[in-house]
Amino acid sequence: MTPELAQLIKDRVGSDIDPTNFAVFEAIALNTKPLRGKDGTLHERAVVAPVTLRQMADHIKNGGHLPLISDHQLTGEPQGRVFDAELLFNNVNDIELRVLFYLDPTESRLISKLNAGSLDEVSVSFFPTQFLCSECGWDYLSPEADYENFFDRTCANGHTIGEDGVHADLVGLSDFIEVSLVARGAADQPRIVGKSDSKLQPASSMRLAAHAEFKDRLIVQASRGEDPVSNFDPTALVTELSDVKAEVKVLKAAKETFDATITSLTGERDTALTRVTELTAELETANTELETAKAESKIEEAAAALSFMQTIFCNLTVASGKEKPKDDELPTTVAELEKEIKAMTSDLTSILPVGGTANPAKEGEGDAQPKLVASAYTNRKL
Missing domain, CATH: 1.20.5 (Single alpha-helices involved in coiled-coils or other helix-helix interfaces)
Structure with missing residues (x-):
């Protein structure tokens, strides 16, 4: 206990406090890395926003009461109190919340365990102002949220925590409840923060710890987060x-x-x-x-004329005493039809008498006297 620490405790807790025999420790309470929570919970791989850590530190620095208890058991008596805090950048570029807490002489057993390293982890309980889906920003604490959203871990837009990198972003501080000493947190390789590593009080012994236990779906009980294994x-x-x-x-x-x-x-x-x-x-x-x-060219007229000449050819053939030719036996050109028609016409003309009378009989045959012909008569009266 240094005079500076004693005065700081009096400023934050009360001027009547005698911190002479108090044991003071420094710890990293929380950071902006993904929280190591239980699989299947709303806080799986959740990320605490820097503004939330800032409000936590301000709450402590402004004298807000923040008890130090064991295993988040609020029903028992506190073992100590957190009285100072600060935000720092660590060597991997994330922001961490460092706190100072004290235990009074009645907790000599706990002080011995902390100094021995058999109890060297802490966890915090707080209630965020907003519980946002990392994918779309929908708020699980909004009036639109119902039990099914918490039960299924799925926002109103269908994004499920734990799937495809979806997680909750914890933004703002509604209530900072307590800091607990716990037997085992979720962080790998928890270490004692010695004098050489102290950022808030180089002269004090301290512990660095983490815990990721969530007891319900609303209050966040979590330690510092860690980078996902790559x-x-x-x-x-x-x-x-x-x-x-x-x-x-x-x-x-x-x-x-x-x-x-x-x-x-x-x-x-x-x-x-x-x-x-x-x-x-x-x-x-x-x-x-x-x-x-x-x-x-009057092709249609020529075709009609050809058909007419074929008809004449058939009639002359029959008139000459021959059998009517078949269709496939008819001449197919005008020249052929003209030749055949002329031949048959000549033959028929030779056997017809001039003026329509028969040829006279040859000498010595029948009556040699000429006969009257029809053309010798007239219709005139005698």
């Missing part, structure tokens, strides 16, 4: 990056090939579309010219 393998990362880089090169080359193919096919398509347009126009022109040619 299984980072740089060799594996370099190999993976090399594989990804090679794959990117392959995909880039394939993309260039596909782009060239698409450009070529697009050009061919455009050429084909142009050709289709040209051929469509040519087809329309050809159809127009065909109709004009048909009109000028």
Whole structure:
């Protein structure tokens, strides 16, 4: 006990206090690293915000009563009191809350255990102002929260604590309840803070400890946090990056090939579309010219005339005493029909008398006298 410490205790606790025989210890009570809590709780890997630690230190420095008890047992009598605090940066760039607490001479047994190192850890109990989802900032202490959010550890936006790195951000101090001496905390390698490591009182003996026990879903009972264990393998990362880089090169080359193919096919398509347009126009022109040619050549009239001549040919064939020809036996050209028709007409003409009378009989056959013909009669009266 130094005069400076004695005066500080009187300033924070009361001027009537006689701290002559008090034992004072310094400890790291909390920090901004992820808390080592029980798996499956709301406080799993929770992070205490710097502003929360600042408010804790201010609460103590402003004379706020903060008892030192054992194992968070508020029903028994306190073993001491926390009377000073400060925020410091440690050598790994996180902020830590350091506290000074004292025990009076009635706790000689606890003082001996602390000095011997058989009891060397502390834990704090506090109630945050906000219990925020690290993913979206939704507040578990807001009016919208219900029991299912606490039971499932899932915020209203579907983010679950403990999954995919989601945790709670503890922001602000609503109530600083107590600091406890505990048998075992969650921190690895707890150590005694000796005189050479002291930041608040170099002349005092002290303990550095941590504890991460949460007894309910609202009050945070936690010690200093620790960095998550990292299984980072740089060799594996370099190999993976090399594989990804090679794959990117392959995909880039394939993309260039596909782009060239698409450009070529697009050009061919455009050429084909142009050709289709040209051929469509040519087809329309050809159809127009065909109709004009048909009109000028009178193909339909020629076909009708050919059919008529074939009919005449059939009639003349029958008139000449022959059998009517079949369709596949008919001449198919005008020249052939004309030749055949002329031949048959000549034959028929040769056997018909001039003026419609029969040829006279030859000498010596029948009556040699000429006969009257119909043309010798008239309709005139005699």
